[in-house]
Amino acid sequence: MINDNQLDNMLRDYNPETGNGRDIIADLERRMDAVDMVKEYQERQMAQLRMRAKIAFAAGMVMGCVLMIIAYLLPSPIEIITVTTGSPVLNGLIENIHYILGSMCIMLMMYGGYEITQAREYMNQKNS
Amino acid sequence: MMTREQFIGHVKREQGALMRFLLALCCGNRDDAGDIAQETLIKAYIALDRYDEREHFAAWIRRIAYNTFINHRKKRQREATQPIEQARHITGGQEADSTFVGEELHRALAALPHSERTAIVLHYIEGFKINEITQITGCSEAAVKKQLQRGREELKRRIKR
Numbered sequence: 001m002i003n004d005n006q007l008d009n010m011l012r013d014y015n016p017e018t019g020n021g022r023d024i025i026a027d028l029e030r031r032m033d034a035v036d037m038v039k040e041y042q043e044r045q046m047a048q049l050r051m052r053a054k055i056a057f058a059a060g061m062v063m064g065c066v067l068m069i070i071a072y073l074l075p076s077p078i079e080i081i082t083v084t085t086g087s088p089v090l091n092g093l094i095e096n097i098h099y100i101l102g103s104m105c106i107m108l109m110m111y112g113g114y115e116i117t118q119a120r121e122y123m124n125q126k127n128s
Numbered sequence: 129m130m131t132r133e134q135f136i137g138h139v140k141r142e143q144g145a146l147m148r149f150l151l152a153l154c155c156g157n158r159d160d161a162g163d164i165a166q167e168t169l170i171k172a173y174i175a176l177d178r179y180d181e182r183e184h185f186a187a188w189i190r191r192i193a194y195n196t197f198i199n200h201r202k203k204r205q206r207e208a209t210q211p212i213e214q215a216r217h218i219t220g221g222q223e224a225d226s227t228f229v230g231e232e233l234h235r236a237l238a239a240l241p242h243s244e245r246t247a248i249v250l251h252y253i254e255g256f257k258i259n260e261i262t263q264i265t266g267c268s269e270a271a272v273k274k275q276l277q278r279g280r281e282e283l284k285r286r287i288k289r
Binding site: 001002003004006007008010011012014015016018019024025027028029031032035036 | 132136139140143144147148151152156158162165166169170173174230233248252253280283284285287288
């Protein structure tokens with residue numbers, strides 16, 4: 001058994017040969033190059049996703065708004081039916097045109113939202 | 129964020145101390161210490177954007193090294209449970225470096241639980257303060273103090289002069 005001083009000296013003097021530092025750095029730089037390559041690829045992917053999400057969102061908003069305006073600017077469905085056609089299928093569609101156009105707007109906006117969610121999910125995965 | 133060149137600069141300054149820390153944790157096993165050092169440095173590089181520059185780089189890199197060491201140890205334990213037939217094919221780099229004069233210290237360190245060994249190495253060899261050790265290992269201050277006390281007693285008992 002040794003005393004406190006001897007142990008302190010032993011621990012203080014602990015200085016093993018730690019090898020060639022250049023090899024460690026060279027190996028590290030090689031690995032870092034590989035990491036940089038992967039990071040660069042991920043960045044490109046992210047930029048593409050972000051752009052797609054922005055375009056989808058903008059398109060959804062614009063189309064949605066335009067369709068909404070058109071829907072309310074159209075003449076009354078009853079007038080169209082009496083003037084244009086006697087077909088019962090077409091009549092049904094025209095009678096419900098406000099609902100159909102409204103649904104399309106919502107679908108487009110939802111698609112924009114979905115694209116953004118996907119992009120965010122990808123970003124979260126990347127960060128984790 | 130730290131640049132690649134800054135990171136390499138820090139690594140150049142720290143690599144000797146990091147290897148010494150890992151050699152002590154691995155009880156002189158150079159192969160393991162080298163592997164863990166490489167893994168630590170590349171993990172640090174990947175996580176560079178999460179490095180808080182207010183934190184001391186040496187402490188940050190030790191924390192990654194410590195976690196990597198723990199994972200490495202768990203992996204080794206899993207390998208140790210594989211059948212003897214498979215274990216026969218494991219070759220090379222398993223023995224501690226017997227040429228090093230501190231082999232006695234390595235043997236004594238090997239007898240300590242890894243938490244005590246880490247606390248002893250960080251405090252007495254690396255010179256970290258107790259509050260810094262708590263940040264590296266995630267243990268409380270009271271736990272670190274106890275680990276240091278127990279570790280010292282065990283080392284004194286095991287090392288013969």
